Amino acid sequence: MRAMADLRRVLTRYDLGPSLAWCITLLPIAIVTTAVALREHPATEALMWRLSLENHPIELTTFASLLLAGVLGIRMASRMGALPDGRLFAGFYALFGVGLVFVAMEEISWGQWFFHYETPESIKAINKQEEMNFHNLPFFHAPFEILRVAFGVGGLVGIALAFVDRFRPISAPPLLVFWFLCIAVLATLDVQNYYEKPTADSIHGIAARQVELLEMLIGLAALLYMTLNARQLGRAPA
Numbered sequence: 001m002r003a004m005a006d007l008r009r010v011l012t013r014y015d016l017g018p019s020l021a022w023c024i025t026l027l028p029i030a031i032v033t034t035a036v037a038l039r040e041h042p043a044t045e046a047l048m049w050r051l052s053l054e055n056h057p058i059e060l061t062t063f064a065s066l067l068l069a070g071v072l073g074i075r076m077a078s079r080m081g082a083l084p085d086g087r088l089f090a091g092f093y094a095l096f097g098v099g100l101v102f103v104a105m106e107e108i109s110w111g112q113w114f115f116h117y118e119t120p121e122s123i124k125a126i127n128k129q130e131e132m133n134f135h136n137l138p139f140f141h142a143p144f145e146i147l148r149v150a151f152g153v154g155g156l157v158g159i160a161l162a163f164v165d166r167f168r169p170i171s172a173p174p175l176l177v178f179w180f181l182c183i184a185v186l187a188t189l190d191v192q193n194y195y196e197k198p199t200a201d202s203i204h205g206i207a208a209r210q211v212e213l214l215e216m217l218i219g220l221a222a223l224l225y226m227t228l229n230a231r232q233l234g235r236a237p238a
Contacts, residue, residue, distance in 0.1 A: 013168075013231075013232045014173055014175075014228045014231050014232055015231055016175075021175055024175050024176070024224065025175045025176075025177070025178060026178065027179075028178045028179045028182045028217060028221075029178055029182070031213070031217065032182050032186070032210075032213070032217075035048065035210065035213045036206060036210065039206075039209055039210065040206065040209075052212040052213070055108075055114070058212045058213060058216050059107060059108075059212060059215075059216075061216050061219065061220070062104075062107050062212070062215045062216045062218075062219040063104050063107045063108050063219070064219075065216070065219035065220050065222065065223040066100050066101070066103055066104035066107060066218075066219040066222060066223075067100075067101060067104040067105075068223055068226075069097075069100045069219065069222035069223040069225070069226045070097045070098065070099070070100030070101035070102075070103075070104060070222075071097070071101070072097070072223070072226035072227065072230060073093045073094070073096045073097025073098075073100060073226050074093070074094060074097035074098065074101075075097075075230075076090075076093040076097070076226065076229065076230060076233065077090045077091070077092075077093035077094035077097060078090070079233060080093055080169065080233075086169070089169045089170050092170050093170070097226075100222055104219075107215065107219075145187075145190065145191050146191065148183065148187035148190070148214060148215075148218065149184060149187040149188050149191060151180075151183060151187070151218055151221075151222075152180045152181070152182075152183035152184025152185075152187055152188075153180075153184050154180075155172050155176060155179065155180030155183065155184075155221065155225070156172075156177070156180045156181070156184065158170070158171050158172030158180075158225075159171070159172045159173070159174050159176065159177055159180065162174050168232070169229070169232075169233070170229075171229075172225055173224070173225070173228045173229070173232075175228075176221060176224060176225060176228075179217065179220070179221040179224065180221065182217060183214065183217050183218055183221060186207055186210060186213075186214045186217070187214060189203060189204055189206075189207035190204070190207040190208060190210075190211060190214065192204050193207065193208045
């Protein structure tokens with residue numbers, strides 16, 4: 001009973017109605033199950049493949065959500081810095097926000113897919129996709145794979161911190177639990193694919209075909225995290 005009371009107390013911080021709260025909580029499950037079903041069914045496989053191409057809806061959603069989340073994070077850092085004892089939290093939001101903006105720009109290869117400029121030959125020669133980005137360079141590719149897992153696991157840790165008043169300003173909203181679980185599971189399944197090519201019908205093969213979806217989930221989860229914590233900051237302490 002006490003745990004339920006603590007959970008209700010935490011959720012009131014974000015000033016959400018029950019319907020919206022449930023929608024946010026369950027949305028990642030709906031997204032993943034729908035996307036996997038469409039991607040694995042022969043009749044809709046081609047459609048999902050097209051949606052996942054560069055400069056198409058899934059990637060553009062990823063880019064926009066990461067960029068907005070990063071800007072919100074930088075704004076949160078400014079607001080936190082103005083609060084008593086808020087410098088440490090301001091530093092967290094500043095670092096997280098700048099990191100999200102960096103990843104957003106990586107997602108569109110620093111505007112290459114918008115402006116169609118050529119990749120310098122020195123980078124094209126070592127980039128796995130001959131693009132203007134870091135994450136497809138051989139020495140960055142593996143760390144970027146691990147970062148996806150770390151994002152999901154870190155989000156779950158952040159949810160645990162929501163029940164510790166000291167860390168409330170940077171904790172993750174508990175209603176994002178399924179977002180971070182889906183991200184952690186998909187990212188963990190996909191890590192093996194970096195080292196060993198999966199069979200098409202294996203669970204790792206399914207995860208490999210959902211990498212663009214995984215990145216979109218990360219972007220949307222980051223945007224929800226920043227948006228909900230900004231709402232929390234704007235309210236009186238619960």
